[in-house]
Amino acid sequence: MRFIFTSCLLLLLVSFQVQAQKNTLRGVIVDEKQQPVVGASVYLQGTVRGVQTDASGNFILRDFPKGNYILRVSMIGFKDASITFSIEERETKEMNLVMEEDLLLLDAFEFSVSRGIMGQEKMPEVDNFRINAARKNEVIRVGEINANLAMNNSRQIFGRTPGISIWENDGSGIQLGVASRGLSPNRSWEFNVRMNGYDVTPDPMGYPEAYFTPPMEVVEQIEIVRGASSLQYGPQFGGLMNFVMRKPDKSTRFTFETLNTVGNNGLFSTFNYLGGTEGKWNYTAYYQKRIGNGWRENGYFNTDHAHVEVNYAANNRLKLGLEMTYMTMESQQPGGLTDEQFAQDARQSTRGRNWFSTPWFVPALTAEYIVSENTKLSWKAYGTFAERSSVGFMRPINQEDDLGSRQLDRDFYTTYGSELRMITDYQLFGKKQTLASGLRYFNGVIDRKQNGQGDAGTRMNFDLIEGGVYNRDLDFTNINYAAFAENIFRFSDKFLATAGVRLESIFSNMEGRFNIVNGQEVLLSPQSRTRNFLLFGVGSEYKLTKSTEFYTNFSQAYRPVLISDLTPPATTDIIDENLQDSRGYNFDFGYRGSLGSYLKFDASYFYLKYADRIGTIAQLNPNGSINQFRTNLGNSVSQGFEGYVEFDPITAFMKSSRFGYVHLFASLALVDARYGDFMTTTVVDGEIRQGNLKGNRVENAPRKINRYGVTYQLKNFSVTWQLSDIGEAFADASNTVAPNAAATVGLIPAYQVQDLSGSAIFAKRYIFKAGINNLTDQMYFTRRAGGYPGPGIMPADGRTFYLTFGLKL
Secondary structure, eight states: OHHHHHHHHHHHHHHHHHOOOOOEEEEEEEETTSOBOTTOEEEETTSSOEEEOOTTSEEEEESOOSEEEEEEEEOTTBOOEEEEEEEOTTOEEEOOEEEOBOOOOGGGTTOOTTTTOOOEEOOOSEETTEEOTTOOEEEEEGGGSOSOGGGTOHHHHTTTSTTEEEOOOOTTSSSOOEEETTOOOGGGTTEEEEETTEEOSSBTTTBOOOOOOOOTTTEEEEEEEOGGGGTTTOOOTTEEEEEEEOOOOSSOSOEEEEEEEEETTTEEEEEEEEEEEETTEEEEEEEEEEEEOOSSTTOOEEEEEEEEEEEEEOSSSEEEEEEEEEEEEEEEOOOOBOHHHHHHOTTOOSOOSOEEEOOEEEEEEEEEEEEETTEEEEEEEEEEEEEEEEEEOOSOTTSOOOOSOOEEEEEEEEEEEEEEEEEEEEEETTEEEEEEEEEEEEEEEEEEEEEEEOOSSSSOOOOOOTTOOEEEEEEEEEEEEEEEEEEEEEOSSSEEEEEEEEEEEEEEEEEEEEEEETTEEEEEEEEEEEEEEEEEEEEEEEEEETTEEEEEEEEEEEEOOOHHHHSOSSTTOEEOTTOOOEEEEEEEEEEEEEETTTEEEEEEEEEEEEEEEEEEEEEEOTTSOEEEEEEEEEEEEEEEEEEEEEEOHHHHHHSOOTTOEEEEEEEEEEEEEEEEEEEEEEEETTEEEEEEOTTOBOTTOOSBEEEEEEEEEETTEEEEEEEEEEOOEESSTTOOOSOOTTSSSSEEOOEEEEEEEEEEEETTTEEEEEEEESTTOOOOEEEEESSTTOSEEEEOOOOEEEEEEEEEO
16 A cells, blocks of 8 residues: 555656646735735636745746636735736746735634634635535634644544534544534544545445544644535534545645654654645645554554545646545554442553454545636545454453453445535626535445454454354445535625525445354345435525624434444344434524624524434234334434634734734533433333333533633744533433443543643744643543443543654755
8 A cells, every 4th residue: 555655656756857847927925015925825717727825925837828817816814816917838927916905704704913823714605616604614724723633632623613522532543533412422423524525434324433533633624514514415413524634735846744743651653744736736645653552551552644645737627636545553442441440540451452443545536627717516536445343352341351262343344436516606686696516426335244253362363263253244235326406595795595405315235144043144134225305404694794694504414224223233123114214404593703803703502303213122022022123213302502702802902912912712512412202111020111211311412511722822832721621421311320330321420621732833844842631630531332442431531741843844
């Protein structure tokens, strides 16, 4: 795999050298005070050709056909500038522009006078072939956050994003478990998780667990759109979470950056990045190695990440791209603890033979085509070739490891997908209107092998013992077709409305061997399901001022029947033949905006209806036996408040200061997630007793999720302190308070944890970062695991520190 990446990079560099330069346009962009405008977008109108200005305001455009063009320059905080020019073949032309400062409108309210320390933004109304208007959304600009990026510290990264609940049981940073609005954080499976706009989960329609998380050191931003994303992306109630990787540097031919991090518990991470633009080509590549022993005993991890992206402007209207991402890792799993063990020593581990690995390879081909000045097309084709492998002793944590053969489970994922999107502007009612539409195809195949006989050793080994077999061997197939259309209707400069529809078609099939009993195979009856349905959504925005607006939306959502829903735990269990996808909707109403350049805010009410939730109840058979029956049992409702405010008092009262700037922020969420009518059963002395969860709080849903922080910045130095204040939650739907012996149910107590991180840049190329996570060494946990990687209490990390040295050329 490394050979593939190296070959592509060498081929790319050679191609740069042999290119014949047709012509060159160069210049410098300055403001009215003759200061360089850094990072301005410079592009040829109506084409795919564009670059950015460098640290001195310079730009160079090379190798484009002769002809007449309009050069446009844009930068948030400035009025757009443009100039018409013509150029001949092999001609070199110089053009300089002066940009005028402009009022910051709502779509740009994230920037302040002290630009550079604001880590969260709002998406513009339309961008990247999608409509964002009227949606509750956030853009986390990872590079502007003081955080332990080497370890993907999620509570720092999502610190300014209201309502994000986090499972902090994976201190290695390998996998991310986040959710919002009372949904489960289990490997972020209630989000539609994407990278650069395409899927990276095994199967969004059947197994949406996010085993892959890119290194935050290369993530440019994280885009979060709440449940209203279901029309354009489908299907999860939680909405979209898209990791946007750092794009090729358009201001230079070549740039290189290295970040090297050390910390306690044997942490070492090295991240190396290069990229640039040359003529019609631009490229980027990174490699990260991260290794450590973990905060807990038996917490060793060793990961490798690599990524290559190459883009080529085939002509003025067509841009082609190739991306490849690869991850491999080995991770020792320390297992869970009982409540007594956690109280004695949260760092201990009684499981020393449990290992986990998920090699992940994601290739993608992309194309963008400008049909006309008002219409553009985007096409992405991608695949996932990956595995999920675990070996270990998986009985309840209060049972001692017998040191015999370990249980071996392996999944093999092979998926293909393609999305075609179009966005077009047209005139109606004397206003510009925007239509976004698209088609999607996805084919996912999962080969699941479970309950195999692994060796009796202590190291990571995913080979069966001689003569060993997998008792369970199942094959799953999901094929998904989808089409969507959504339109922005602009009725005035202040008011717009959105309306859209999504058509879904899902085919699922499961077959294979369920078990081996007394040497005889127990085959599972093949199950096939086809569903076709429509989703609808509407929204609106009203701009109260140029920088504030009301917004609201209503969007239907669904959660497909998952592989786990179709797989019975025992052969006597029965799956409802009419088992339906979970249905529901999201509703938002909020007010957001800014006051001047010193205050920004977003406050909203949400309501999430999650109907037709799937569960299992006991049923009495005519012969007097009892079986478990899995079907749609009931619903839940989550509602509450999400608020975010950030204030710069120095800019507010003093306008500017040579002593630096201070930013205060608060991210607040009050969540009331409860079950409605939801039938339950228990079996006591051979008799079935019925109950109902109505009024119970949804498991793993804290009622309060509050985070506060302050950032101080002076030129190229900044430091951030953050406090996370999270309320208590229950580990099960029955709201059990007292823990059981295996620690799989019981209360998850409230906790508070503090983080301190800082960074400094010297001579524009030397980078220093340092921090302490869990400053006061609080002992807490966010999860009681019923199975892997537990079972039992999964402690969060205690106090850790890190130190990073970097160089940028």
